[in-house]
Amino acid sequence: MLRLLRREARTHKRWKPFLRFFIGVPLMAAVHAICFALDPLLFPSLRRTEVRAPTFCIGHARSGTTYLHRLMADDPQFSYALMYELFFPSLLQKKLIRLVFRVDAATGGRLRGRLDAIEEQAFAPTDDIHKTGFFVPEEDDAFLTWSLSSGFWIVAFPYMGELDFYHVDRWPARKRRRMMAFYKECVRRQIALNGGGTHLSKNPTFCGRVETLIETFPDARIVVPMRNPYETIPSLLKLMQTEWSLRRRDGQLIKSSLRVLADQSVDTYLHPLEVLARHPEIRSSIVDYRELVSSPSATMHRVYDELGLELGPEALRTFAAADQRRGHETAHRYSLAEFGLDPHDIHRQLADLFDEYQWDNEEKDAHVS
Template structure:
C-alpha cells in the first residue's frame, strides 16, 4: 500500500516547529503514534483483500464519472442527485473512507449485523447520536454525515495524501495536494494508482458492473491525471459566481483554523495559497478539457441546477452518454420542487479578505462574460 513519506515528513516538521501552539502535542501524538499504527493496519488488510476477494485481481473501472468544480459551487448537490441513481452508480459513504480495505468494510458489515440481531442496534444508535452531535451543526453549510455520500479524496488519507492536515495545520503554502501535475511523474502515478486501487475495492463491494461516481473540489486540479488514469472518464464541472463561492470557501476554512487556535498571522500564508487555488479551480478544468475535446463532459451553471434540477441532470446524462431509467426520471421529478428551494445559510463577507471583487472579476473576466454573472455593486 502506498504512503507518501515526503508529505508526512513535511507535515511532521511543520507541527514540530509550532512550539507555542496549544494543539501541538495532540497533533504530534497523531503523527508519531496513530498515523504509523493505522497505516500498518490498513496495509495489512489491503494485502489480505487479494487473498479473500480474488475478483479484485480482475476488477475494471469502466467510464467513471467525476464531479469537480470550486468548493461551494454545487458539487455536493450534483453528486447527491446523481448518487440517487443507485442502480447505476457506486460511490463512497463518508464512514467507508476511514476503512479503505475491502476486508475492513466486510468485517464492519458483519459487526453491524451482529449489533442489529443481538444487541438491538445499540452501537448503531450511539453512532447516530455521535453523527448528529458532530455534523448536525454544520449541515446548513455542508451536508455531511457517516452515511452520506462524500468527496472521495478522503480515501487518500490512508496514503497521507489528504486535505485534512491542511485544515488542522495552516500549511497549504507548503503541502499542496491540488496541483498534482507539479509532482514528479512517479509520485503522480503512485497517487493515482492508490486511488484507483481504492475505487476497485469499492466496486467489488457495491457491484462490479456499476459506474464509479466521484465528487471532489480538490480534483479540479487533477483532471489531467484523472484522464491519464481513466481514459474513458466523464467530467462534470460545476460553475458558480466566484463572488459567491470564493469568499464562502475562505470563510469556511478560516473557521476551521480559528477553531484550532490559530491566529490571522499564523494562517495568512496558507490563506493566500488557498486564494490562488480558488482561481485555478475555475481555470484548470476548462483548460485541461479544452486540449482533450473528445472527453465526455458538461459544464453546469449552479443557477441552472437549483432552478431546474431535473432538466439539468438530464442534460448532464445526455452530454456524458448515459441513458435515464423511468425510475430515476421519476425521482428527479419528485426532487424538482425541493431542490429549487436549495440555499446556503452561511454568512461571509468578501471585504474580510485581501482579494477584492475587482481582482476576482479581472482574473476571471472571460467566465463573467460567458455566464453573465452580476458584477460587484452593479
C-alpha cells in the same frame, strides 16, 4: 508533516498533535497496508473487478458539487463511498464494518445510535455551511488520508503554501502515478463492495488533477458546475476558517492559509476548462449552478446526455422530486470584504467566465452560500 507539527509544537508548547501523528499515522497506515494486501487473497473476485468510465464531479467548492453528486448517487447505476468507508480503504475492512452494522441493526442499533449522536455533535458547527455525516456520500479524496496524499490534512492543519495536495498535475510523473494507482485500487475495492456499478466521485480538490485523472482513467466522464466566484470563494473561506478555528489552530497560520486558498481559487475555475479543451475525446458537461438549482430535472437530463449516461427510472424519479423541492440555496451570506478580497481582481482574472455566465448581473456585495 512531522516537521510542520514539530515547529508548531515548539512554538505553542502543544505536543499532543505531534505525538498523535508520529505514533498514530504510521500505525494506522500499517494496519491498512496489511488488510489491503490480504484483499485479493480473501476475495478472488476482486481480481475480476474493473473500473470502467468513472464519473467525476469537480468544480470549485461551494459551486454545487455536493448537490450534483447526491442527485446522481440516487441512481443505482453508480457506485460510491460513504464517509466512514473512506477511512478504511481495504475491502476486508469495509466488509467487516458492514457486518458489524448488520449485527448492530439486528440487536437494537445501539452502536448506530451512538454514532448518530457523535455525528450530530461533530458536524453541527458547520452543518449550515456544508451538511455531511458518516453515512452519506462524501469526497473520496479521503481514500488517500493514511497515505498522506489527501486534502483532509489541510482541513486538519492550515499548512497551505507548505503542503500542496491540490496541484497534482504539476507533481513529478512518478509521484502522481504512484498516488493515482493506489486511488484506483481503492475505487476498485469500493466497486467490488457495492456489487459493481460505475464509480461516482465528487472532489473539488480534483480540479488540480484533471490531467492526471484522464491519464489514469482515459474513459473518464467529467462534470463541472460553474457558480459565481463572488459566492463560492468567501463561502469556502468561511468554511475553512470555521474548521480551523474549531480545532484551535494558530491564527497567523489560518490567515496565511486563507490567502493561499483564495489565490488557488482562480486556478480551480480555469484549470479544468483548460485541460478539457485539450481533451475533446473526454465526455464532459459544464453546468450553470443557477440552472441546476432552478431546473434540476432538465439540467440533469442534459448532463446525462452529454456524458453518454443511460437515464433509468430511478434517476428520473429523483430528478423529478428535486424539481418539486428546489430551493437548494440557503440564507447564509458571506462577503469578499470579510477576507480582504478585491472583487475587481477576481473579475480581472476570470473575465471570460464573467462574460460567458453574466455574473456581473448578480448581486456583488452580499453573497449567498
